[in-house]
Amino acid sequence: MKKNLSLFLLLFHMLIFAQNKTLISNWTSYVQSVNVEDKQNQNFRVTAKMRKDNNNNGSNCGIWCRVDKTDGKNGFFENQYYTVQATNEWKIYEIKGVIDPTGKLLNIGAFAQDNGDFYFDDFKLELFNGKSKKWIEVPLKNSGFEENLNSDNNWYEGIYSGETAHIKHFNIESSAYQPASGKKSLLIRGRNIIGTMPEGKFADVNGVKLYYEIYGEGEPLLMLHGNGQSISAFINQVEDFSRKYKVILVDCRGRGKSAYDKNKELTFDLQTEDLKQFLDKLGIKKTKILGWSDGGILAISLALKYPELTDKIACSGANIFPEGIKDDELKSLKEYKASLVSSNRNHQNDLLIDLLDLDIKYPNWKFEDLKNIQCPSLIIAGDKDMIKTEHTVKIAEFIPKGQLAVIPKSSHFVPEEKPTIFNQLVLDFFEDK
Structure with a gap:
């Protein structure tokens, strides 16, 4: 469902980790923070030069800015990762905005995701002087x-506000290789990250090409990512689960490297049919399913529509109707959609709008519908999840073989925040006879 809608929710709602911790993620950021307490309400622009070398494997990079306010909340935010496509030629990219009335820090960053070599140079911050124009x-x-x-x-590596953390699979260094100017540029290098691996394949199903990767041997285990995610969302799970299962990771339509058909409304029913045809192509008759967020919704959908296909399902952060999302979170999704619609002059936001619509409008089940799920089902959430706790509890209660796990001190992103606990919990459930 909700993770990483243009990294909006990820950068706004992730928990803070201890400094200098090594984390596992498919993206990283290199950031400089500027005090702007004496620059509140002023117009600003940030420019930087950027290019990438990644053999067109689908990975990308971008520049981003965020204002941290004096009350600890976030203000202005823009990440161009989803709105621009870097090339192998140096180009100048720009972000314009207004520093919030209570702005404290302006964070200016280089962002890179998945495998590739990503180069940045010549960052510049400017403020508009109204008197001199x-x-x-x-x-x-x-x-x-x-x-x-x-x-x-003043630069630091990190993916959480104000915290330094090294991200495994990424190396950040200065490079003398073809800088945009001067003698050096910034190089962020990503390697061995699932989702853009050379072993990946495509399957033609239901009118689109779906990208997938497979790890390990044994019983099949299908992992389904959330709304703005791709299969790299399970970077913290693949190693543990592939020791015991044949882990099948697939990018849902319009995400990762999978194709998108703008002429078909993006719904959970449509994606459920995608997955059924995908499993048929792979010759899989029955599978366990681990779904996170929208992936959890799809696991429930498969269990309802194709009970013969589902052995067991484990769902983290899933809802069965939009109002199961906390009111302020659902409001944020609607406001974010409105901002994308208002700035969608060249249709560059079409896919993101469709993704937001998916969670604003769907699914539309009732709790009584869940009584038709016959397979053992583990329903998981963080105690600070964006899904209402009472909603999660009722999902587990209405599934005949439902089990509930609410993990303390965690949010909607518990598979990333608490991977050791999360992985063992799900493995124990899958292995329980």
Whole structure:
């Protein structure tokens, strides 16, 4: 369902991790934070040069900005990862915005996701002077990465607000290879990240091409990601589960490397049929399913529509109607959609709007419908999930063989936040006879 809708929810709602921790993710960010308490309400623009070398494997990079307010909440936010496509040629990219009335820090970052070599150079921050009608540059430390990268030049690696954390599978360094200017540029290098691996394949199903990767041997286990995710969402699960199962990871239509058909409304029924045809192509008659967020909704849908196909299902952060989402979270989704619609001049936001509509409008089951699910079902949520706790509890109660697990000190992103606990919990459930 909700993760990573343009990284909106990810960067706004993820928990804070301890400094200098090594995390596992398919994306990373290199950030400089500028104090803007004396620049509130001013117009700003950030520009940077960017290019990528990734053999067109579907990965991408972008520049991003976020304002942290004095009350600890987030203000202005834009990440161009989803709205621009980097090429192997240096180009200048720009973000414009207004510093919030209570803005404290303006975070300016380089963002990279999945396998590839991603280059950045010549970051610039400017404020608009209303009196002179000119843009005035605000100096950034090591903006062209000519100096060595270290903690003394205000840049830090991290994917959580104000926290330094190294992300496994990524290396961040200065590079002398074909900089945009000067002698060096910033290089973020991603390697061995699921979702853009050379072993991946495509399957033609239901009018679209679906990308998939398979790891391990044994009984099949289908893993289904959330709304704005791809199969790389399970980067913390593949190693543990592939020791015991044949793990099948598939990008749902319009996500990752899978194709999208704009002429068909994106619904859970449509995706359920995608997955049924996909499993038929692979010759799989029965499978266990692990679904996260929208993937959990799809697991429930498969169990309802194709009971003969589902052995066991484990669903984390799933809802069965839109109002199962917490009121403020659902409001945020609607507001975000409205902002995308208003700025959708060249149809660049079409897919994101469709993805938001999916969760704003669907699914539309009733609790009574869940009595038709006959397979053992583990219903999981974080105690601070974006799904209402009472909604999660009722899902488990109405499924005849339902079990409930609410994991403390975790959110909608519990598979990332608590992978050790989450993985063992699901493995124990799958192996229980």
